[in-house]
Structures are given as structure tokens and as C-alpha cells.
Amino acid sequence: MSNKYETVIGLEVHVQLATKTKVFCGCSTAFGARPNTQVCPVCLGLPGVLPVLNRKAFKYVIKVALALGCDIQKTVKFDRKNYYYPDLPKNYQISQHDMPLAYDGKVTIVAEDGNTTDIRVTRAHLEEDAGKLLHDPGLPFSYVDLNRTGTPLLEIVSEPDIRTPEEAHRYLVTLKQIIKYLEVSDCNMEEGSLRCDANISLREKGAPGFGSKVEIKNLNSFKAVRDALAFEEERQAGLLDDGEKIVQETRLWDEKKNVTVSMRVKEEAQDYRYFPEPDLVPFEVRADLVEEMRASMPEMPRERALRFSRQYKLGEKDVEVLISEKDIADFFEQVAGCFDKPRVVCNWIKGEIMRHMNERGTDIRGLNLKPGDLAKLIKMVDDEFISGISGKDVLEACIETGKDPAAIVRKKGLEQVSDEGALEGIVEKVIAENERSVTDYKSGKTAALSFLVGQVMKATKGKANPKLAGEMLRRKLG
Amino acid sequence: MENTGRKKVITEDDVRYVARLSRLRLDEKDVTMFRGQLSAILEYIEQLNEVDTEGVPPTSHVLSSMKNVFREDEPGVSLSPEEALSNAPEKKDGFFKVPRIIKEA
């Protein structure tokens, strides 16, 4: 994009809160059930029923509010947002209009170069999710599954403080990281527990006010958000360069074609006729509840990053990898607690552990690896009791079988031979059988030594301690 | 809605607009009738403006003494899919079946 323009982006994120039951009734929120098996008169909107607020959902929002540095409403009310659509059987959504539970917060994002930027959060409020619609291709019907109806949803709206698609991506990664640290949502985009809509407009650099904004929907991954915004930035700049006006509209991201497409619907001004929800009495956010929530907060990613670099003397990049997920950071600390070489532990986690996570498509919990076992294994390699290559095999077996690494080493007979007595005969034999290399080495070709070490390794099926074998050879040929 | 002094008057366009939002089809006779009825209701409600509310904090609920009614995050009883769908005019494979709606792709 030409640098004539400045991009202005705001994001609206919906997060499903990880409660067992819905926000206003006791139906399950589990994903993937058969259609309409997790519904009751309340979430079906049958006449005469009353919603009752799930205490946990309320507490979760307060936790997020604290983590984002938001102000919290003292008295909370809910409002009805009225609209007619079959995913919402009551014909209104219980939401929050003019008094969101939390407001005026921020998300601090860290750029590649380590610089930080604050993206302001306008508001975060609690509402109920709607149901799911399936459309019958070719037939004039839609099918409605109301299992999702009433799932607690936290809507987090940013100020238009984001200036590049890359920043938008970082904002989302950071927000997700914060929410996952709080353990209030699994933030699984595939299952729809985190959803994002983006607003984007362009203005000439230095110009006051905003250009006409375009809302982008159908963003199913963080990558889609970045790509769609990058496309839209170019599209709008092109139109402006040609002297055309940007139409304020909603566009859909087409992931296959990598373009945004106008929804081409008549954008009738929405009139939701909000009014206070009369079926719910007001809620007071008492100071003791806020304190309880504050006390239950884990150490958040930024604080943890600072502590990690101080306490473990690790570089910035390493720290960012370790704190990227709470579970990984916890795991690292547990291993480092058993084996006091944090840098070595970090390298194992960054390398082998993450490779296994990727290969198995699982998170660190899914590996079922006990931190104590990994510590034992790393110690065996570090003590040169087993070789680095054997260490990798043992880890693999450890993850596969859940057995103790020391037992695996014994069973596979992988103990490195670091006993001179045991190597003596083999070293002698290698010297006797490789006259040429011995002569080469003695005449100053030091490279010949690694060949001889290799021969010792071969003769011991890789079990000899290569450092010791080298030393012994040098001494004997010295 | 026209605001003539303190009196609010519902116009026929207001009636048509509200009807559209509520997905109701009205004929002209209905519009005239509802214009009268809705205006009368508003006029009646207008009487509340005569109360002096100076210094009274706003409330969103009539039960001012009742607050913080929560339920715990414990599973309750859901309906069977047969019960859930029993009022549906049309259903298929456990889904409610409705005329096709296209909002988003």
C-alpha cells in the first residue's frame, strides 16, 4: 500500500466462556452434541420461563476485566437486543447495551523488535450466544440447532487503535494468550469458541476523523484476519487512488480466493430497540468479589516473561516461546525445578517437546509426559550417561509408553559406556586395525582422530562416550 | 414519532415501521387502528412524566431490594429432542426446519 494512507483497524472478539452450563439455564455447553439435545424451556424461549445468571460466567468476565485493566461497573444490568432471526428463538438476545460489565481497558502487544504498543479496549460485556443454522443447498430451507443458544459469550471490543494487519494479528494472539492464562475459555477457533470480526478504514496520513469503514466477517483463523485486512487495505487504497469513495458495508472473507466480497445486502439501519431486561434483577459487583477474583488470577504472560528472563537468565526469544502458553510455562518451571540448568531444559522444550506436540497435533498436556521424567532424562544426557541421540529415542519411548526413562534406558541397554576399563580393549583393537589413520594422526592430520572415534562408536553400537573415546585415543597415540 | 410539546404522537409511518421490525403484515385499516391504540397507550404512559423524579436514582428494575440472583454452574435437566421439537411446525433429523434464511454465506 502506498504510504499516503494510514490504516485504522478495530476488532470485535467473541469468546465463549468455559462454563459447564449455559449462562441463563442449566443446559450443557459441550461442543458437538446431536442437534437440539442441550435445550430447555429457558434457552428455547418458551413462554413463562425466567433466566437465572450463571455465577461462574459472571466471575469469569470480572477476571478478564481485571487482566485487561478495565474499570468494572458497580451495578450491572442486562438489556434485550431485539431482532428476528431463527437462530434466536426468543426474538431477542440478552446482552448489555449502555452499561457493559467492563470498560476502558487495554491489551499490550509486543512487536518483533520488542517495542510495546497499547491497544485500548472499549468494552467487554456478557451476553448469550445464538444457535446454529445450516442451509440446504438448492432447497428453500434452513435447519436450526439450538444447542449453542445461551452459551455464555464475552464480547471484547477494541478501540480503532490498530494500524496494520500484523498488529491486528498480534492483538489477537495476545488476547487469546491472556484469556487462556485465565482459564476462562479454550479459545478454540475451529469449534467457534473464539470468533472475530474486523473493522477497517483508511484515511490520508495526518487527516483528522475516520474514513468510511468496512466490516469484515467470516474470519475463521488469525491468519484469515491478517490476510483479509491486508487485502482490504490494498483494495481501499486502490479505490481512493482512483478518486472513488469507499462504500460503508459488510464484506465476507473468501479464504479460497483470498478476497473480500461484498455481502450485497441492503444495509437497513439496524434498530435493536434495546431496553433493560426485566427478567433479571440487577447485580452488584462488590469489592470483596473483585478482590476474590484478583487473588485467583495467575501470573499473567507479561509479568511471567519478566520473571523468566531474570530468574532463569534466558534470552527474550526463548522466554516468549516458553510463556506463549501457560501450560508450557508451567511445565518448564516444573522441569527446571527438578534439574537446575534452565537453558538446557528450555532447549529440550523448544526442540524435542514442541516437535512431538506438532507431530501429534496436541498440546503439552496431551503428551502425558511427567515433568520429573523429562528432568531425569535431560540429566542422563547432561551427565553423558546416555548420548544425545539416545536421549531423543528415550523421550519418544517415554511419551509412547509413559514409562520411567531410567527403566527405558536399562531395557534398551542405552547406557553410554564411560568406563575406561570397558573401552580399553575396543580402543586397542581400533588402533590395531586402522594403521593408516593412526599414521595420519601421528603425522599431524588431526582429522584422522574423528575417524578413529567413529570406529569406536561403531564397535560399541553407539554406546561409547565419544568424548572419553577421543581422550583415550589421543593418550595412546600421543 | 413527532414530539409536539410534551405530547408524543404516533404517525402511520411509525406503525408501519414497528410492524416491519416485528415481521407483521398490516393492511391500511390495521395501520389506522393501531395508530390510535398506540397513541392512546403512549399518552397514558406520559402521565408518568408528571411525577417529580428530581434526586431519584435511575433503576432498571422494579424490585429495587432484590439483587444478585445467581445460579451455580451445575447441570440442570434438558428436554429430550422429541420434547424440544414437539411444538415445531416442521422438523427434520432433529433440527427445526424453517424457510431458508440467508444472512451470511
Ligand SMILES: [Zn+2]
Ligand atoms: Zn437451556
